[in-house]
Amino acid sequence: MSEVLVFGLCAAVVAGLGLYGAIVDPRPLRKILGFNLLGSGVFLFFGVVARRGAAAGFPGDPVPQALVITGIVVAFSATALAVTLLLRFFETTGSSSLRDGAAADGARDTAES
Amino acid sequence: MTIVPALDLFVAGVVLVVAVWTVAVRNTSSAVVGFVAYGLLLALVWVRLGAPDVALTEAAIGSGLTGALLIGAAARLRAGESTVAAERPGVPVRLLIAALATVVAAAIAGVLLSLPDPAPTLAPEATANAGATGLGNPITNVLMAFRAMDTMLEKVVLLLAVLGIWSLSPDAAWGGRPHLPHRAEPDAALEFLARVLTPVGVVLGIAVLWVSADHPGGAFQGATILAAMWLLVLMAGLGEVPDIGRRRLRLALVVGPAVFLTIGLGGLVVSGAFLSYPQGFAKPLILAIEFAMILTVATTLGLLVAGPPVAGPPAAGSAAAGSPARRAAP
Amino acid sequence: MAVPVSGPGSTEGGALLVLAIVIPVAAALLGFAAGGRRTERIALGALPIGLTVAVLIAAAVPPASAVPLTDGVLTYLLGGWAPPLGVALRADGLSAVMLVIAAVVVCAVGVFARADFAIADGAAETRAPFAFWILLPMIWAGLNTVFLAGDLFTLYVALEILTFAAVPLVCLDGRGETLQAALRYLLFALLGSVLYLAGTVLLYGAYGTLDIVLLSQRVAVAPAPLVAGALMTVGLLAKTALVPLHLWLPPAHAGAPPAGSALLSALVVKGSFFIVVRLWFDVMPGLPSVAATQMLSTLGAAAIVLGSVVALRQERLKLLIAYSTLAQIGYLFLLFGLAFDVDSAAMQKGDALAGGMLQAMSHATAKAAMFMAAGSIYVAMGHDRIAALAGAGRRVPVAVLAFALGGVALAGLPPGGAYLAKELLLGAAARTGQWWWAVVIQAGGAFTGAYLLLVLARVLAPPDRAAAGDVDTHHGRVAWYPQAAALVLAMVSLSLGLVDWSAWLPIPPGARLAASVVDTLAAAVWPVLAGGVLAVLIGRWTTPSGGRLARAVATLGPLRRGGIALGENVCRGDAFLRRWPMAGVSLLALAVAFGAALWTGR
Amino acid sequence: MSVLLDLVTIVMVSAGMVFFLAGTVGLLRFPDTLTRLHALTKADNIGLGLVVIGLVPQAGSLRDGLKLLCVWLLVLLASATVSQLVAQAARREGDSS
Incomplete structure (x- = not known):
């Protein structure tokens, strides 16, 4: 069961890294990457918890394993939505900064109507 | 110490190195490549955790499709990247955030050690x-x-x-x-x-x-x-x-x-x-x-x-x- | 052990809970497949059905709402599988009232939105209306799942439905600012969801279940639930935009189309708030400490002051209302400090909880009414700059009336639901000897009165002659029904205090509207008076033509200058907190602080 | 018999590892995109092929052995195509770094 300890600590560190990246880096795409790292750290923790629950001939508790599959799909759709939103924001304003007023700094919106 | 725990340690180490690189590297396209590699390594970890279903999902969606999505976006966003990157907070704030993130990670790790044994399972x-x-x-x-x-x-x-x-x-x-x-x-x-x-x-x-x-x-x-x-x-x-x-x-x-x-x-x-x-x-x-x-x-x-x-x-x-x-x- | 077939776990009428979720989901799916005009029709058709189901659930919930969320409530085992393997839906009194209020608001917003998003028969399908008529039932489905789900992971999926439906609403007009607002909202909300998810896995690892009732029986003081509680609370606070985690809310709520703002402000933030309540009162009632509950309430008090003062300094009506939402969110969190029972060291379901939920309901109805009214005013005047709104009272009188009544209800004037809520919270403060929260509660009412007066003073003024010709050229006509929808919601909010809620909310007997006329009058007059003083001191009174009001206010001299200085400083503080790195620091610092408070507070 | 098979496995997989190592060193040390590709694809394909050949004797059944071969074939196909694309992109951009 040493893998529980090793990968559990790995999961915690990855989650911390993701948090740091998502907060510190001002580039939205890097924030999205940070969010994905954070998410995968949390998912990995699900896997560790599942592994600890190995019983009845299963290599792991199937419930947290199934939850992770749902979680990965949700995280991917979140990433897709965020990336599309970011690209559209960049195309519309010429900037990808999240600062207040950055939207107004860039080229004024082209107002499709 | 048998070979398997050593392998686990090695894989975890590589995963962490790639994760750090993904956060730290300056160029976003490189970061995305790092993330894809990270996802593939993670699939390996999932196999080691006895979850081949999740390993398949992680490799396919977490790494493959997410990578495809991000790499294209990184290329299209390259033009405005440097100006935004300059908004990075100063060293004291970064240190503060790093310290707080470390506390959170340590708390999660601490919980891992405190979980009941035998583990509850369904x-x-x-x-x-x-x-x-x-x-x-x-x-x-x-x-x-x-x-x-x-x-x-x-x-x-x-x-x-x-x-x-x-x-x-x-x-x-x-x-x-x-x-x-x-x-x-x-x-x-x-x-x-x-x-x-x-x-x-x-x-x-x-x-x-x-x-x-x-x-x-x-x-x-x-x-x-x-x-x-x-x-x-x-x-x-x-x-x-x-x-x-x-x-x-x-x-x-x-x-x-x-x-x-x-x-x-x-x-x-x-x-x-x-x-x-x-x-x-x-x-x-x-x-x-x-x-x-x-x-x-x-x-x-x-x-x-x-x-x-x-x-x-x-x-x-x-x-x-x-x-x-x-x-x-x- | 799971029960393979529908066993004793499901109660009579439990299938209604399924319908409450399935109906909006089905409406969204059908609408998506059908397209065009039919999308709108399907969404509108689902409104009365869903409202009926909500009312039936409220009628079916056994009047035992003061007890913890156990088998005494309306329960449904999905697929017949009992927890911990399966997932249960449960409705207690809190769920029931929130279901009904959400249904009422969604129906009113649906009627209102026909003005903006009507699809003509036979016309080609267009982007914004198609999206709106699917997002509306989706938000509803997410909310109903939040109110009914008995499982922490199902709640996570419900939260994601809410977020995914709310974000496109923010940027439906496609302008650069709203796209940025939506992006900030999405990124911060995602951080919040992952923190919540991290908490759920810790709880599962410790207790082997995510079912709320089972957890409530198993959770004890241990590292796992403490860390989980801290992470989940902070994640949910980020989604609720409690100060200092509010970087996303003002631009998002102010930039969305009026129907969207109404939904976001009235309902979406209540979803995550409701889960915080579930978490603290049902999942881990014995874990909170004095320090942790006082911390939550302190954040609430900070939100009231910051939100209100910044609201008073706004130039635009929609931003003012958005900042008012910030303040009202703070108001909701006062209940945690008041509901903590020191003797038993546990959260108590009593007057404070009832007051907080009533406040949430009043705010939902009143704030939706105010955003909708603001939308009508915007259309009528062609802008929403507060300083130039003179004459709006004549152009859209019903909308202005709705705005005024909504504001009156929100300020805690009788017989509004907020008034009853205030009485309950004040009672709890007196009972537990926490006079400082009584001060904050009263201040909250006065601040609401202040920005209400600030706006009413402008919109009720006669049209500005100099600007009249200019404005007339681009004002639009507003149909009667959007205004009427806003008015109905405002009236609902104003009459919530007349209902006997004791069947659903843990209201101690005897806590009703103030008995004597004198008390009632005093309760009505004082927030208005105090609000007037605050508005004069801090409010933004400049007008393009330097009106009489501005000159009158200027005579106050140093007092006024002090008020303005205070306002400007709070605004600067708000801008500082709303920068991304600061919000991130706050997020992490709060997580650590909550963990520490839960840990050491015993 | 099984000792002989194990020996084949050890030799083949070790040989594969050598090619992987060479390919990785090439990837890191060669000066431009085209030579890096050269190092990568040649070494990777042969390296993986040797690993697969080495593992086939260990496969539990004929089906598993065929699956292993399929993996190799798919990687060959994919890496050949990707190398083409990368090389073309490199030539288009006049990349000489």
């Missing part, structure tokens, strides 16, 4: 009740029976993501078709790959679903393979994304949750509980839902990568377009 319950569905894969049982509600609602999340992405199109493009942003130029090699690989991939995707009743696999993993094949065909220029107004596309996007919901409501009438399956019919019904779902999920995943429609629908007169885009409102 594996015995899942085994004891597997007979009710007739499926041998416990994870499929959890997803399709015990916690079917979550799976059904998650399809709703996927549909919402597609709608959200479409709603970001310019007004004039509504009803038109998405255009794959990173489409290669006409290219013999890619076209060849698309022609050779697609049939294999389609068979493989459906097989992954089919075996999921008793073996690792499932609708998501299968759908990801199908979506990848579709994207490959699109990138090779062998096909086009259909107009978003196409009735058939809309139906493909809702058929998964709709069938799920219908069979669920049928359970309410026939066997007395929403999302329950009548004795003896569980397996065929679950497979029916999964087949509807694989269509929906594959279409959804492809469309999530393809982005919002960019060009307007073909004019009503142009017969060559062949697809009546506005059939949605006859």
Whole structure:
């Protein structure tokens, strides 16, 4: 069961890294990457918890394993939505900064109507 | 110390190094490449944790599709990157954030050490009740029976993501078709790959679903393979994304949750509980839902990568377009 | 052990809970497939059905709402599988009232939105209306799942439905600012969801279940639930935009189309708030400590002051209302400090909880009414700059009336639901000897009165002659029904105090509207008076033509200058907190602080 | 017999590892895109092929052995195509770094 300890600590560190990246880096795409790292750290923790629950001939508790599959799909759709939103924001304003007023700094919106 | 724990340590170390690199590297495209590598290594970790189903999902979606999405975005955002990167907070703030993130990570790690032993688990319950569905894969049982509600609602999340992405199109493009942003130029090699690989991939995707009743696999993993094949065909220029107004596309996007919901409501009438399956019919019904779902999920995943429609629908007169885009409102 | 068939776990009428979720989901799916005009029709058709189901659930919930969320409530086992393997839906009194209020608001917003998002028969499908008529039932489905789900992971999926449906609403007009607002919202909300998810896995690892009732029986003081509680609370606070985690809310709520703002402000933030309540009162009632509950309430008090003062300094009506939402969110969190029982060291379901939920309901109805009214005013005047709104009272009188009544209800004037809520919270403060929260509660009412007066003073003024010709050229006509929808909601909010809620909310007997006329009058007059003083001191009174009001206010001299200085400083503080790195620091610092408070507070 | 098979496995997999190592060193040390590709694809394909050949004797059944071969074939196909694309992109951009 040493893998529980090793990968559990790995999961915690990855989650911390993701948090740091998502907060510190001002580039939205890097924030999205940070969010994905954070998410995968949390998912990995699900896997560790599942592994600890190995019983009845299963290599792991199937419930947290199934939850992770749902979680990965949700995280991917979140990433897709965020990336599309970011690209559209960049195309519309010429900037990808999240600062207040950055939207107004860039080229004024082209107002499709 | 045997070789296996040492291997675990090695894999965990490499995962961490790549993760650090992903956060620290200056260039975003490099960071994305790092993230893809990280995802693949993570799949290895999942296998070590006894979760091949998750390993498949992680490799396919967490690494593959996410990577495809991010790498294209990184290229398109390169122009404005340096000015935004300059907004990075100063060293004291960064140190503060690093310290706080460390505390959070340490707290999570500390909890790991404090978890009860033996661990609480639902594996015995899942085994004891597997007979009710007739499926041998416990994870499929959890997803399709015990916690079917979550799976059904998650399809709703996927549909919402597609709608959200479409709603970001310019007004004039509504009803038109998405255009794959990173489409290669006409290219013999890619076209060849698309022609050779697609049939294999389609068979493989459906097989992954089919075996999921008793073996690792499932609708998501299968759908990801199908979506990848579709994207490959699109990138090779062998096909086009259909107009978003196409009735058939809309139906493909809702058929998964709709069938799920219908069979669920049928359970309410026939066997007395929403999302329950009548004795003896569980397996065929679950497979029916999964087949509807694989269509929906594959279409959804492809469309999530393809982005919002960019060009307007073909004019009503142009017969060559062949697809009546506005059939949605006859 | 799971029960393979529908067993004793599901109660009579439990299938209604399924319908409450299935109906909006089905409406969204059908609408998506049908497209065009039919999308709108399907969404509108689902409204009365869903409202009926909500009312039926409220009628079916056994009147035992003061007890913890156990088997005494309306329960449904999905698929017949009992927790911990399966997932249960449960409705107690709190769920029931929130279901009904959400249904009422969604119906009113649906009627209102027909003005903006009507799809003509036979016309080609267009982007914004199609998206809106699917997002509306989706938000509803997410909310109903939040109110009913008995499982922490199902709640996570419900939260994601809410977020995914709310974000596109923010940027439906496609302008650069709203796209940025939506992106900030999405990224911050995603951080919040992952923190919540991290908490759920810790709880599962410790207790082997995510079912709320089972957890409530198993959770004890241990590292796992403490860390989980801290992470989940902070994640949910990020989604609720409690100060200092509010970087996303003002631009998002102010930039969305009026129907969207109404939904976001009235309902979406209540979803995550409701889960915080579930977490603290039902999942881990014995874990919170004095320090942790006082911390939550302190954040609430900070939100009231910051939100209100910044609201008073706004130039635009929609931003003012958005900042008012910030303040009202703070108001909701006062209940945690008041509901903590020191003797038993546990959260107590009593008057404080009832007051907080009533406040949430009043705010939902009133704030939706105010955003909708602001939308009508915007259309009528062609802008929403507060300084130039003179004459709006004549152009859209019903909308202005709705705005005024909504504001009156929100300020805690009788017989509004907020008034009853205030009485309950004040009672709890007196009972537990926490006079400082009584001060904050009263201040909250006065601040609301202040920005209400600030706006009413402008919109009720006669049209500015100099600007009249200019404005007339681009004002639009407003149909009667959007205004009427706003008015109905405002009236609902104003009459919530007349209902006997004891069947659903843990209201101690005897806590009703103030008995004597004098008390009632005093309760009505004082927030208005105090609000007037605050508005004069801090409010933004400049007008393009330097009106009489501005000159009158200027005579106050040093007092006024002090007020303005205070306002400007709070605004600067707000801008500082709303920068991304600061919000991130706050997020992490709060997580650590909550963990420490839960850990050491015993 | 099984000792002989194990020996084959050890030799083949070790040989494969050598090619992987060489390919990785080439990837890191060679000066431009085309030579890096050269190092990568040649070494990777042969390296993986040797690993697969080495593992086939260990496969439990004929089916598993065929699966292993399929993995190799798919990687060959994919890496050949990707190398083409990368090389073309490199030539288009005049990349000489």
